[in-house]
Amino acid sequence: xxxxxxxxxxxxxxxxxxxxxxxxxxxxxxxxxxxxxxxxxxxxxxxxxxxxxxxxxxxxxxxxxxxxxxxxxxxxxxxxxxxxxxxxxxxxxxxxxxxxxxxxxxxxxxxxxxxxxxxxxxxxxxxxxxxxxxxxxxxxxxxxxxxxxxxxxxxxxxxxxxxxxxxxxxxxxxxxxxxxxxxxxxxxxxxxxxxxxxxxxxxxxxxxxxxxxxxxxxxxxxxxxxxxxxxxxxxxxxxxxxxxxxxxxxxxxxxxxxxxxxxxxxxxxxxxxxxxxxxxxxxxxxxxxxxxxxxxxxxxxxxxxxxxxxxxxxxxxxxxxxxxxxxxxxxxxxxxxxxxxxxxxxxxxxxxxxxxxxxxxxxxxxxxxxxxxxxxxxxxxxxxxxxxxxxxxxxxxxxxxxxxxxxxxxxxxxxxxxxxxxxxxxxxxxxxxxxxxxxxxxxxxxxxxxxxxxxxxxxxxxxxxxxxxxxxxxxxxxxxx
Ligand code: ADP
Numbered sequence: 001x002x003x004x005x006x007x008x009x010x011x012x013x014x015x016x017x018x019x020x021x022x023x024x025x026x027x028x029x030x031x032x033x034x035x036x037x038x039x040x041x042x043x044x045x046x047x048x049x050x051x052x053x054x055x056x057x058x059x060x061x062x063x064x065x066x067x068x069x070x071x072x073x074x075x076x077x078x079x080x081x082x083x084x085x086x087x088x089x090x091x092x093x094x095x096x097x098x099x100x101x102x103x104x105x106x107x108x109x110x111x112x113x114x115x116x117x118x119x120x121x122x123x124x125x126x127x128x129x130x131x132x133x134x135x136x137x138x139x140x141x142x143x144x145x146x147x148x149x150x151x152x153x154x155x156x157x158x159x160x161x162x163x164x165x166x167x168x169x170x171x172x173x174x175x176x177x178x179x180x181x182x183x184x185x186x187x188x189x190x191x192x193x194x195x196x197x198x199x200x201x202x203x204x205x206x207x208x209x210x211x212x213x214x215x216x217x218x219x220x221x222x223x224x225x226x227x228x229x230x231x232x233x234x235x236x237x238x239x240x241x242x243x244x245x246x247x248x249x250x251x252x253x254x255x256x257x258x259x260x261x262x263x264x265x266x267x268x269x270x271x272x273x274x275x276x277x278x279x280x281x282x283x284x285x286x287x288x289x290x291x292x293x294x295x296x297x298x299x300x301x302x303x304x305x306x307x308x309x310x311x312x313x314x315x316x317x318x319x320x321x322x323x324x325x326x327x328x329x330x331x332x333x334x335x336x337x338x339x340x341x342x343x344x345x346x347x348x349x350x351x352x353x354x355x356x357x358x359x360x361x362x363x364x365x366x367x368x369x370x371x372x373x374x375x376x377x378x379x380x381x382x383x384x385x386x387x388x389x390x391x392x393x394x395x396x397x398x399x400x401x402x403x404x405x406x407x408x409x410x411x412x413x414x415x416x417x418x419x420x421x422x423x424x425x426x427x428x429x430x431x432x433x434x435x436x437x438x439x440x441x442x443x444x445x446x447x448x449x450x451x452x453x454x455x456x457x458x459x460x461x462x463x464x465x466x467x468x469x470x471x472x473x474x475x476x477x478x479x480x481x
Contacts, residue, residue: 001472003030004081004131005039006118008111008140012076013047014095015356017299018246018380019163022213023137025249026468027078029461033469036079038131040070040118042110043084044095050075057081057126064088064113064178070126081126083117096140108171111140111199112179119147122156133472135159139169142203143179143191149206150185157475159468160207162200164377165221165228166303169199194229204233208475210241211468213378214399218243226375242471245402246378247461248387253360255388260360267455270389270448276365283358284324284349285341292367292441293322294393294434297359297381300329300337305372305395305425307333312427312434313340313348319435323348324366326358363388367447368437374425376400382419386454391447392419393433403459407440407450418454 009015011024027037041047051073058070066087073080083089088110097103104110117125118141122134134156136144145158173196176186185191191202204210212218220226222235234241251257256266263275280295281288294316300306309325310333316323325337325348334352341348351358359381363369369385370393378399382392386403394400400421407417420440422433440446 001035001133001476002129002131003035003037003133003135003472004118004121005037005135005137006114006141006144007039007041007137008095008114010039010041010078010080013041013050014044016094016096018378019138021248021380022163022246024078025247025461026465028249029247029465030469031077032462033465035469035472038079038081038129040081040083040114040121042089042095042114043071043082043086044089045092047082048084048090051082054084057129058117058121060117063116064109068113068117070117070121081121083114085113088113108169108175108197108199109178111169112143112175115141115143115199116147116180118144119151119153122148123152131156132476133157133159135161136203136207137161138163139167139200139203142169142200144203145206146181146185146191146202150182155479157208157472157479158206159209159211159471159475160203162204162210162212162221162377165200165212165226165230166375168201168228168230170194171197171199173197201230201233204230204237208240208478209471210234210237211244211471212241213243214245214402215243216401217375217377217398220375220398242467244464244467245399246380246383247464248380248383248459250387250460253384253387255364258360258364260357261364262361263364265364265389267389267452270451273365273389276361278365279361280324280365283361284351285346286322286324286349287346291320291322292438293324293365294368294370294437295362295366295390296323296325296327296370297362298327298371300327300333302330303374305374306330307336308372308425308427308430309370310336310340312430313337313344315427315431316434317344317347319431320438321368321434324362325350326353326355326362328353363390366390367441368393370430370434371395371400372425372430373397373400379403383459386418386457387459389451389455391437391450391454393430393437394419394421395425396421396423397425403457405453407436412446412449415449416453417450418457419450
């Protein structure tokens, strides 16, 4: 079976969040199941500079305002199809916006181009390659399924994965004429969305199957509170909707071999984490003592509950814990967290920025990681926490609710607890979880049991990859039938 995956990010070449980790890990997991997965991605500068030899397998004299070509390359075990379209992707800044964080005004054009190429490839545009299944990730790739449906690949089974429903790719109706889709596509069951064009909506409408990244989020998005305007459509398609929890790359995230750690360790040598903790204290300007450090590795946004965290910082310090915060995003939230660090010198440390290596060190040195998200489709940092014995404190929502077992009395007695959950997502509930965590930390046997239980949890891709394979197989049988 050959699957074409289309995504706007892929680890290790370009990453702003969990989408990249998943897009990078799934092909590897699929290879383990005997399934070929090629990934179509945009040729951003960081992607183009990763390969020297170019071999075009597809060329466009004109693609959304300029010349373009697709190159087949293999990098770190990934079979990539890179869309080289300099007028769309060769620019400084991030994948979606400039250095000041402003979205590119032509994002509609950039990701329509990616999707159009995805649709063409699905229809056999690359000689000798005809994917059996097309799998699109998030709004940036979602229109692939519309191009497939209204083009040559109308009979190719398609899967749309929602990593975050908050980002939808909504544009005015005026762009429709430039998308190269037939007029009939501008309809309620096509790309039309509240009078404009909706990219994710179009993908959800066209997809043979829809997946999202946890069973709880799959339930939540049927409600107006989490559905972000798409709950009606999602409810309508609920027979085709599946919640599959993400796995993580257990080779990249392995405390026994991780090069970003000062000291490697296993579940049996947890004492060796101490050297990593000292390194965290140094890097974040924290006092050196035995009190637990709670880390945060996050985009600094409202979704991630970073305002709740900033206002709870004083209470967390009063409860006897310290905070090491790594993140970037909303300038107001950065300011609020930096102000908390200034007020609690030695107890709260903040590093503003994106630092992959430091994110590993935090997981390998801190006692706990807190994730106070208002909604969280899956969340990956709690899974890294489990793997690293960095006990997760999580809001009870989406994938956080599905992956962490709260250390209540029953779970402790059964020896299955892996972390702490709290609800609702507010400062009081968060502080209550912190005080439970600090109390558990004082009892070495209890603490070690929670850490070791987490490290035993299966966070690999194996089971989840199997679920995707089942969906692919089911769709293929529908096609034949
Ligand atoms: P989302 O995709 O919504 O941002 P996830 O938890 O699914 O949230 O994935 C976030 C990914 O980005 C994780 O791999 C996490 O370690 C990483 N990450 C987030 N912020 C930073 C940062 N400031 N520095 C390094 N890695 C980060």
